[in-house]
Amino acid sequence: xxxxxxxxxxxxxxxxxxxxxxxxxxxxxxxxxxxxxxxxxxxxxxxxxxxxxxxxxxxxxxxxxxxxxxxxxxxxxxxxxxxxxxxxxxxxxxxxxxxxxxxxxxxxxxxx
Numbered sequence: 001x002x003x004x005x006x007x008x009x010x011x012x013x014x015x016x017x018x019x020x021x022x023x024x025x026x027x028x029x030x031x032x033x034x035x036x037x038x039x040x041x042x043x044x045x046x047x048x049x050x051x052x053x054x055x056x057x058x059x060x061x062x063x064x065x066x067x068x069x070x071x072x073x074x075x076x077x078x079x080x081x082x083x084x085x086x087x088x089x090x091x092x093x094x095x096x097x098x099x100x101x102x103x104x105x106x107x108x109x110x111x112x
Contacts, residue, residue, distance in 0.1 A: 052097060
């Protein structure tokens with residue numbers, strides 16, 4: 001009987017670790033400056049800025065209460081901290097890229 005309980009306990013531990021590992025959220029990392037930035041048209045700049053809004057929204061979601069973060073807290077709390085830090089870094093990169101795009105937009109006199 002104790003052998004069955006021991007196997008069941010090991011199985012639960014392995015399953016918990018697997019769930020926690022799969023609960024880690026990943027965020028898209030954006031390069032703040034990219035090759036060809038100087039060749040972007042005003043429309044390209046606007047398009048990239050709109051796409052960055054989606055990346056930023058996802059990063060903010062991953063910092064908040066999500067299924068991945070709840071699972072991480074319940075089964076392996078360092079994963080929740082990692083999710084938050086990863087999302088925070090992605091958010092910072094998006095904001096820096098948006099600043100670069102805003103400068104390009106202004107320098108190309110797109111807002112005329």
